[in-house]
Amino acid sequence: MKVYALHVGLLALLLALHFVLPAYHHGNLARVMVLASYAMGYNLMFGYTGLLSLGHALFFAAGMYGMGLGVQHLGLSAAPALILGLAAGAVVAGVLAALALRTAGVAFMIVTLMFAQAGYLSVLYFGALTRGDEGFVIQQADRMLWGVNLSDEGNRYLAALLLFGTCLMLCLWLVRSPFGRVLVAIRENEERVRMLGYDVFAHKFAVMVLSGTMAAAAGASYGLLFGYVGATFASVQYSIFPLLWVLLGGAGTVLGPFIGTLFMFYLIDLSSGVTTAYMLIAGVALVVLTLFAPQGLMGEVRRRIWRGLP
Amino acid sequence: MELGPYLVLATLEGAVTAAVLALTAVGLSLVFGVMRVVNIAHGEFFMLGAVLAWWIAQSVVGHPAIGFALALVAAPLIVGALAVAADMTILKRLDYDPERTIVATIGLLYIIQQVTLMGYGPDARPVEAPFNTRLALPWFEHGAEGWQMIWPWGLGTTSYKLAVIGAAVALLCAVWALMARTRIGLVMRATQADREMALAFGIPVERVYAGVFGLGAALAALAGVLIVPIQQAHYLMGADPLLLSFIVVIIGGLGSLPGTVLAAVLIGLSDGIISVFFSPTLAKILATLLVGLVLVFRPQGLFGARGA
Numbered sequence: 001m002k003v004y005a006l007h008v009g010l011l012a013l014l015l016a017l018h019f020v021l022p023a024y025h026h027g028n029l030a031r032v033m034v035l036a037s038y039a040m041g042y043n044l045m046f047g048y049t050g051l052l053s054l055g056h057a058l059f060f061a062a063g064m065y066g067m068g069l070g071v072q073h074l075g076l077s078a079a080p081a082l083i084l085g086l087a088a089g090a091v092v093a094g095v096l097a098a099l100a101l102r103t104a105g106v107a108f109m110i111v112t113l114m115f116a117q118a119g120y121l122s123v124l125y126f127g128a129l130t131r132g133d134e135g136f137v138i139q140q141a142d143r144m145l146w147g148v149n150l151s152d153e154g155n156r157y158l159a160a161l162l163l164f165g166t167c168l169m170l171c172l173w174l175v176r177s178p179f180g181r182v183l184v185a186i187r188e189n190e191e192r193v194r195m196l197g198y199d200v201f202a203h204k205f206a207v208m209v210l211s212g213t214m215a216a217a218a219g220a221s222y223g224l225l226f227g228y229v230g231a232t233f234a235s236v237q238y239s240i241f242p243l244l245w246v247l248l249g250g251a252g253t254v255l256g257p258f259i260g261t262l263f264m265f266y267l268i269d270l271s272s273g274v275t276t277a278y279m280l281i282a283g284v285a286l287v288v289l290t291l292f293a294p295q296g297l298m299g300e301v302r303r304r305i306w307r308g309l310p
Numbered sequence: 311m312e313l314g315p316y317l318v319l320a321t322l323e324g325a326v327t328a329a330v331l332a333l334t335a336v337g338l339s340l341v342f343g344v345m346r347v348v349n350i351a352h353g354e355f356f357m358l359g360a361v362l363a364w365w366i367a368q369s370v371v372g373h374p375a376i377g378f379a380l381a382l383v384a385a386p387l388i389v390g391a392l393a394v395a396a397d398m399t400i401l402k403r404l405d406y407d408p409e410r411t412i413v414a415t416i417g418l419l420y421i422i423q424q425v426t427l428m429g430y431g432p433d434a435r436p437v438e439a440p441f442n443t444r445l446a447l448p449w450f451e452h453g454a455e456g457w458q459m460i461w462p463w464g465l466g467t468t469s470y471k472l473a474v475i476g477a478a479v480a481l482l483c484a485v486w487a488l489m490a491r492t493r494i495g496l497v498m499r500a501t502q503a504d505r506e507m508a509l510a511f512g513i514p515v516e517r518v519y520a521g522v523f524g525l526g527a528a529l530a531a532l533a534g535v536l537i538v539p540i541q542q543a544h545y546l547m548g549a550d551p552l553l554l555s556f557i558v559v560i561i562g563g564l565g566s567l568p569g570t571v572l573a574a575v576l577i578g579l580s581d582g583i584i585s586v587f588f589s590p591t592l593a594k595i596l597a598t599l600l601v602g603l604v605l606v607f608r609p610q611g612l613f614g615a616r617g618a
Contacts (some may be wrong), residue, residue: 052409099606106348106408107605110556114602117553121595240416247413277428283420290414291403 030157033164039257041214042242047251050187055116061234063089063216068229078145089216097208120234135230250296324582329478332574335558337529339570344502350415353552354422355527359534360543375440386528393527426545439470439539
């Protein structure tokens, strides 16, 4: 009960902030919520199942380009384009899972990295369709979902909150379900889970598809809400970001990805006022985190204050 | 030009790529083989070598060859020392855990890259080669009066490029001799084979690790110094060598030196040839897909022994 109170409370707080935040932070928070949904998808694989992927940008971009190309070249309206984006993410995740899950550990990391790199290069190679590095803008007229204009700032915030809330509640339910318990068991001791008669591959496959679909949902929403689709979102950097956010917030906690994303977003936002080399902050954060706080912020909370935190 | 001379030219360019790539990849392979650490920051050591070469060359007055020779010695030493420091302060404290070191070296990558951006700036800067004579190459053609030798326009190379290939071959032989014929190499191989047992026999494993990490970084830096008169020094130049070295190390079999060199020659040459005839982006897509698939279906590498 306490658990639900905490998570629903956070959503209520975010809804309340909608009415009081100044415009600049209002826009930022909408962005953070979409990116946090991406990080939550990542966390399902990395935090709960112990599968460290270095290629999640592939799924994010699959959703974004599935949606964007659908609007741009097939003339779809927003709703079917979103579904196309989700489907693209799920299919890409399924194919990559079928290949990459044959490996483990370091090999798994490199395989995901390589396929994501191939995906990024393909976006550049098919520049005639995707406009490559430059990207393209989703016209305002195409950003109408069931009569709601998503380019309006208020609607954009609420749509981001809806996405974030859905992903948060889905994660919360999932990790407390028997399926989620098996995932944690796989992370802790894969051999023993196999010996107990669970199908480890099926569980990993399912979680990877789910994680990829969630990343794709975030990618498609990002394109739709902020009206821009570009190759940067497919680059290695965008595979590293969710890892960073999740590590910072706390891997294997439901709220960790959001806290990490929020923290990192404002850290980079503040530091980019001082220097152009803002990625330095990300680098230092990664090294310091792996050295001193491998559990992350919410991980520390769980260790010291509330052991039952999901 | 006809196809023949074109192909020779592409092969020559590919051989230069292969030479530099072999040096970089052997460094990566050593670090992975002995320490089981996947060093994502390896490309940045390559970049640091190139940037330091520019810095040393422009601060030394006199003939460009003096500055370059100095850079050839100093840059790898500085980068090697930096890597040893990184190993002792970061990697050692992570107990060389494979997954956590990957995350830490990603952090290291951004730190090195961004510090270079702040100190050196976003410009690409050239270094003058110590010697750079143009050498035209002959071509044989069957003409009206039988076989004759012609000198097609554009077919040629420079003495510096040939020197790079020669230097790389010499250095690779030196690395091989170090690993196979000296006590240092013996200690390294013992650590690679069984860390616990080596420790039990009184080998200072932590010092070996620091040394190997430094050596790997120094090799990458050396490759960076060698390439800088051909390419220019730029703070983002580490990405391509990193990707290509990964490809080479994986195809050659993780941790196997002869396989790495063989794969470097193969990838360097084919990259040169494919890039001349097709789009370089397409060549990279095919190469990355190949790496992914090799790891999935033949994790020991194309040339690696099964079960190694």
